[in-house]
Amino acid sequence: MNCAICKKNEATVSLKHSVDGEQKDLNVCVACADKHGLRSQLPLPVLTDFLFGVSAQADVPEADGQKVCTTCHMHLRDLQKSNLLGCPDCYDTFNDDVSLLLESLQPSSQHFGKVPVRQRAAQIEHFEARLKSEAASEHFEQAAAIRDRLRALRHEIQESDVRT
Amino acid sequence: MVRKPGSWLGMKKPTGIVISSRIRLARNIEGVAFPGWAGEQERVQLLTRLKGCFTSLASMPNTLVLEMAELAETDRDVLRERHLISQELAERGPGSALAISSDEQIAIMVNEEDHLRLQAIAPGMQLRDIWDKINAVDSEIEDLFGYAFSPQLGYLTACPSNVGTGLRASVMMHLAGLRLTNEVEPVINGLEKIGLTVRGLWGEGTEAYGNMFQVSNQQTLGHSEAQIIDAFIDLVTEVTEHEKNARARLAESQRVNLIDWVARAYGLLKNARIMSSQEKADLLSALRLGIEMGYVGGVDIADINQIMLMGKTGHLQKSTGRVLGPEERDTLRARLTRNKLQNAKLLE
Numbered sequence: 001m002n003c004a005i006c007k008k009n010e011a012t013v014s015l016k017h018s019v020d021g022e023q024k025d026l027n028v029c030v031a032c033a034d035k036h037g038l039r040s041q042l043p044l045p046v047l048t049d050f051l052f053g054v055s056a057q058a059d060v061p062e063a064d065g066q067k068v069c070t071t072c073h074m075h076l077r078d079l080q081k082s083n084l085l086g087c088p089d090c091y092d093t094f095n096d097d098v099s100l101l102l103e104s105l106q107p108s109s110q111h112f113g114k115v116p117v118r119q120r121a122a123q124i125e126h127f128e129a130r131l132k133s134e135a136a137s138e139h140f141e142q143a144a145a146i147r148d149r150l151r152a153l154r155h156e157i158q159e160s161d162v163r164t
Numbered sequence: 165m166v167r168k169p170g171s172w173l174g175m176k177k178p179t180g181i182v183i184s185s186r187i188r189l190a191r192n193i194e195g196v197a198f199p200g201w202a203g204e205q206e207r208v209q210l211l212t213r214l215k216g217c218f219t220s221l222a223s224m225p226n227t228l229v230l231e232m233a234e235l236a237e238t239d240r241d242v243l244r245e246r247h248l249i250s251q252e253l254a255e256r257g258p259g260s261a262l263a264i265s266s267d268e269q270i271a272i273m274v275n276e277e278d279h280l281r282l283q284a285i286a287p288g289m290q291l292r293d294i295w296d297k298i299n300a301v302d303s304e305i306e307d308l309f310g311y312a313f314s315p316q317l318g319y320l321t322a323c324p325s326n327v328g329t330g331l332r333a334s335v336m337m338h339l340a341g342l343r344l345t346n347e348v349e350p351v352i353n354g355l356e357k358i359g360l361t362v363r364g365l366w367g368e369g370t371e372a373y374g375n376m377f378q379v380s381n382q383q384t385l386g387h388s389e390a391q392i393i394d395a396f397i398d399l400v401t402e403v404t405e406h407e408k409n410a411r412a413r414l415a416e417s418q419r420v421n422l423i424d425w426v427a428r429a430y431g432l433l434k435n436a437r438i439m440s441s442q443e444k445a446d447l448l449s450a451l452r453l454g455i456e457m458g459y460v461g462g463v464d465i466a467d468i469n470q471i472m473l474m475g476k477t478g479h480l481q482k483s484t485g486r487v488l489g490p491e492e493r494d495t496l497r498a499r500l501t502r503n504k505l506q507n508a509k510l511l512e
Contacts, residue, residue, distance in 0.1 A: 072197045084277070086201035088194060088312035088320045091327075101324050102317075108386025111318025113329035114299070116306045119313050126315030149388075 003029035069093040110142075112149050120157055124150065180456065181404045182289040183336040183376070183469070186247075187298050187393075190321045190330035191280040191305070192312040198322035199259075199275040207259025207275045214274055217308050218263040223300040226266035233258045238487075241478025247285070252276055269294070270301060277322050278330075280305070287469075289400065291333055291393055299389070318385060328385025333396045336365060337403065340375040340453045341410030344422070351406055352377070359383055360399065374445030374472075379403070415457060423512050426454030434505050438491075439498040444475050451508075462507040471504050 003011045009029035067076040070093070074086030079094055083101075091098055102109055110130070115123045127150040134143035192198060196210055211231070218227045232240065232253060240254040249262050253276045263272040273281040282302055284294035312320040318328040326332070342348040352362045361380045364372020381396050414422050429450030432439075439447075452468050454460035473479055475497040481488055488496065 072201055074201060078201075082200065083324075084200050084322045085198060085324070087197040088192060088314075091314060091317060091320055098324050102327070102385065105325050106328065106383050106385040110316060111314075111328045111385060112391075113318055113331070113388045114302075115315075116311050116313055117303075118306075118310065119315070123315045 001027050003027065005029075067093065110146070112145065115153060117160070120153065124153060127153070180288065180465075181338055181407045182400065183338055184285060184287050185289055185291045185294055186283060186285045186334045186336075187291060187294050188281055188283040188332050188334075189298060189302055189319075190278040190326045190332075191282060191302065191319055192321060193279050194310040194312045196279065196312075198277075199279060200277060200322055202275075204258055210279060211259050211261055211274055214280075214309070215261070215263075217305065218272065221301060221304050223297070223304050224263075224265050224270050224272075227263050228266070230262045230264065231258075232256050232260040232262070238478055238481045241476075242482050245473065245476040245478045248283075249273055250276060250281075270297065272301075278326070289335065289397075289404075291335070291397055295333075295389065295393055325382075326384050329387075329389050329392060331384055331389050331392055332380055333393055334378055334380035335400050337377050337379060337400070337407070338375055338449065338452060339377055339403075339407050340449045341407050341414060343375045344414055344425075345410045347406070347410060348375075348377075351403060355379060355399065355403070358399070360396075373442050375449040376445070411453070411457065422457075423454075423459055426450050426457075426459050427510055427512075430454065430460060430508065430510055433501055434508065435502070436498045438494045439475075439501065440494055441475060441477070441497065444497060444501065445472070448472055459510065459512045460508060461511045462509040463505055467504055471501055474500055474504075 001011045003009045004027055006029060011027035011029055068074070069086055069090045071089040072087035074090055074093075076094060076097065079085060079090070079097065085091065085094065085098070099109065127146050131143055131146045131150065134140075134146060193210065193213075196202065197206060199207055202210075215229055218224070218229055221227065230239075230243070235243075240249070243249045243262060244251060244254050246268065248264060248268065248271045250273065253260055253262070253273050256275065260273075260275040263274065264270070269285055271283045271285065273283070282298050282305075284298035284301075286294050314320060319330040321327050321330055339348050339351070342351055355362050359382050361382050363378055365374065365376035365378050379400060381392055383392070387395075429447040433444075433447050433451060448468055448471060451460060451463075452465065455463065455465060455468065474483070477488075477493060480493050480496055480500075484496070
């Protein structure tokens with residue numbers, strides 16, 4: 001079978017997807033798959049959106065009742081349809097799926113920005129734990145970035161304590 | 165507010181290649197479903213909780229809260245044309261609102277894609293100043309409501325592409341020189357390669373008319389707000405330098421052609437009786453360049469910014485108080501432009 005994109009090479013990569021609920025197979029060659037990032041770890045909707053220009057409903061192996069946010073009842077298939085989460089707790093529920101998406105979008109998976117005052121203690125605790133694990137795994141660059149941010153955060157707390 | 169003729173774009177503060185700066189922060193309230201997933205009742209309840217807080221913020225005095233469901237379509241058009249609300253918010257019903265400071269420099273969209281989209285806007289290149297402003301508003305709201313936040317991912321947003329700082333910095337740039345030297349496309353491609361988004365303010369991609377481009381950062385996680393803003397400013401400064409160079413080269417090697425382009429636009433803008441919004445945007449680009457390069461006098465950039473705004477459909481309809489057909493709009497747009505340019509003179 002010829003590749004669905006270049007129509008020339010032998011199709012050796014097979015992708016399953018569904019458009020408007022209908023199951024379809026997409027067979028492409030390795031060159032086209034690489035060129036269009038089809039062998040990357042991107043979630044399927046991103047790929048099908050790119051290929052078909054429609055918001056396609058992905059083939060979700062889990063039966064209903066699995067991978068559902070217990071807070072807002074969003075299903076994984078809802079997330080894959082819209083690429084929007086239902087509530088803040090969805091970040092825990094769909095952690096694996098979101099992480100894949102973040103890897104393709106963001107330079108890092110650690111927040112280094114502003115921290116709300118009431119979250120500062122939790123942030124410091126988190127950074128301290130990360131600092132230990134990054135140092136243990138010899139990720140020194142990441143460990144240094146966390147150490148610097150930790151220092152700055154402690155400094156911010158001291159300053160606001162002085163003001164109040 | 166929507167009846168007021170001016171806005172920050174019409175300020176008598178000169179803007180150059182960077183027409184305006186904007187920073188927006190995406191924020192959500194903990195324990196509440198994001199607006200796209202929440203029911204109408206939840207959205208209305210959240211707006212009720214938030215409304216009281218907006219009018220008591222010290223960093224955002226004289227705030228007006230406008231609920232989308234209560235606004236006429238023309239009023240929503242006016243807000244959209246001033247870039248105070250998005251198309252998405254304009255289309256939303258009960259529970260969605262805009263809280264806006266009296267100078268229109270701080271605008272908070274409620275229940276758009278996120279619970280809160282805090283925006284600060286200013287003419288020219290003022291990204292660091294407006295970051296300070298919006299940061300202060302953000303800190304005040306944060307004291308009153310708990311934000312959805314994770315030590316790992318930062319501020320949690322409906323779309324993972326905004327998670328982390330939730331910060332999007334953007335500038336509106338006038339790149340007429342680069343367009344004339346056919347360099348606008350490589351510059352845009354270069355910016356996109358290093359992770360910025362560039363789109364025509366009107367029109368699509370590099371086919372933007374009026375030579376107006378909106379440039380913004382894409383990445384929101386992994387760097388601090390100051391790092392994101394500093395890196396963004398560096399890149400915008402670089403583009404500004406490219407544009408200045410293009411203008412200088414044009415003035416030196418193609419001076420007559422350049423002045424001819426400006427003078428033709430001047431003639432049409434001062435005399436035409438019918439003018440579409442696209443034609444007006446393109447001609448104003450030439451006139452804007454003419455003013456900045458000293459070929460046109462008697463009118464300043466703030467006037468051009470005002471003409472740009474008042475010729476838009478929503479503003480035209482608001483000024484006449486009725487719905488206008490396309491022909492009526494084109495005639496009125498041409499008349500308002502002629503009147504505003506009465507004192508304009510060609511200096512070359």
